[in-house]
Amino acid sequence: MNRLPLEITINGEPYSLTVEPNRTLLELLRDDLDLTGAKEGCGEGVCGSCTVLLDGNPVRSCLTLALEANGSHVTTVEGLAGDGELDPLQQSFIDHGAVQCGFCTSGMLMTSKGLLLRKTHPEKKEILAALSGHTCRCTGYTKIIEAVEAVVDGPKKER
Structure with a gap:
């Protein structure tokens, strides 16, 4: 060929x-x-x-x-990572336990990153819609959604 x-x-x-x-x-x-x-x-x-x-x-x-x-x-x-630092989305996946077997993780990260590049503050329904085409058999999606939402919301301020 x-x-x-x-x-x-x-x-x-x-x-x-x-x-x-x-x-x-x-x-x-x-x-x-x-x-x-x-x-x-x-x-x-x-x-x-x-x-x-x-x-x-x-x-x-x-x-x-x-x-x-x-x-x-x-x-x-x-x-995604640069200068020896994980992308905030990658770190959030770790922090929220959104990584289990890891097979789907890269696809979930890339779709989430694409969403955040298009819209910096998507609503939960938009995150759900973006990730709806992904299959994960380990996490039940809740922690993945929480990880993306945490990046959207930004760091929490101490009280």
Whole structure:
């Protein structure tokens, strides 16, 4: 199969690659670039475990062809932390016990991050709607929602 050129920026780093036309973004990230945070849960875009940000918007990387991301910026869960510090959303997931087995966590984080990039103070119903396409079999979602809400509400002031 002919390989085609791909210019893409992933987690702030530019890449010039050649890929097969049928290669998914998930395969490129995991197999070619060893960015294994996005997981393949269902391979059908249903579970959300493979979610990454494509130009700031959450996409299912198992359904997105790598070539569809040509000229774009992709952020994976590995790209959330910076300067040795976790993203506030990552820290909130830890603080609220929103991480159990961890399989769905990167997708939940990326979708939540995408929501917060679009709207800094989403209401609970908007958080629920954003995460409605994700499957988690461990947490029951309550702690995940609380973690996102905590980031929206900001640090609590001491009384």
